[in-house]
Amino acid sequence: xxxxxxxxxxxxxxxxxxxxxxxxxxxxxxxxxxxxxxxxxxxxxxxxxxxxxxxxxxxxxxxxxxxxxxxxxxxxxxxxxxxxxxxxxxxxxxxxxxxxxxxxxxxxxxxxxxxxxxxxxxxxxxxxxxxxxxxxxxxxxxx
Numbered sequence: 001x002x003x004x005x006x007x008x009x010x011x012x013x014x015x016x017x018x019x020x021x022x023x024x025x026x027x028x029x030x031x032x033x034x035x036x037x038x039x040x041x042x043x044x045x046x047x048x049x050x051x052x053x054x055x056x057x058x059x060x061x062x063x064x065x066x067x068x069x070x071x072x073x074x075x076x077x078x079x080x081x082x083x084x085x086x087x088x089x090x091x092x093x094x095x096x097x098x099x100x101x102x103x104x105x106x107x108x109x110x111x112x113x114x115x116x117x118x119x120x121x122x123x124x125x126x127x128x129x130x131x132x133x134x135x136x137x138x139x140x141x142x143x
Contacts, residue, residue, distance in 0.1 A: 002107035002115055007127040012097040013138040019073035021138040022089060031133035035059050039076075043067045047080075083109060100134070102126055 011018050021027045023039040033054055037045040046062035048054040053062070068086070069077040077088045085106035092099040104122055107115050 002110065002112055002119065004107065005104040005119055005123045005126060007102045007123065007131055009100050009131040009135055010094065010097055011100060011135045011138050015073050015091050015093050015098045018091050018098045018100065018134075018138045021134055022076050022091075023070070023072070027137055029054075031137045032130055034065075035062060039067070039070055041067050041070055045078075080104065080106075085109075098138075100131065102131060 013021075021031065025034075025037045025039075028034050028037045033048055033051075035046045035048050035054060035057060036059065037043070044064055044066050046059035046064055048059060048062040050061065053060060063081050065081070065087075066079045066084075067076070068079060069075060069088075073091060075088070075090050077086065079085070080087050083106075085104060088103045088105070090101045092101075104126060107119055
């Protein structure tokens with residue numbers, strides 16, 4: 001059985017500020033490298049890992065995603081690529097800040113060998129790159 005990719009980070013900022021960082025288009029671009037992100041259920045946006053294309057606003061070869069749920073200021077969920085896997089980000093108040101739990105699921109539709117490298121890479125990308133970038137954005141001098 002293929003396990004979900006899960007990552008947790010604690011951010012020293014109020015949950016409302018973290019919510020802004022995960023839903024305001026200009027801020028989402030800073031930590032997740034998105035194009036065309038709008039916080040609207042059904043909205044399609046693109047994760048563009050190619051920096052030059054991202055700066056040019058070009059979604060070519062980007063990963064198409066679709067917003068599935070917005071529950072301010074607690075939860076953002078979106079599909080990831082085709083066939084879809086799913087990313088669920090949940091925010092919870094803790095003393096001194098916000099507990100962020102991200103789960104990337106839907107891997108069971110693939111053969112174990114197919115996803116072994118992808119899943120490990122996704123786990124690293126969420127845990128070591130994207131969530132620390134989210135933390136930096138949310139803990140910055142946002143009002």
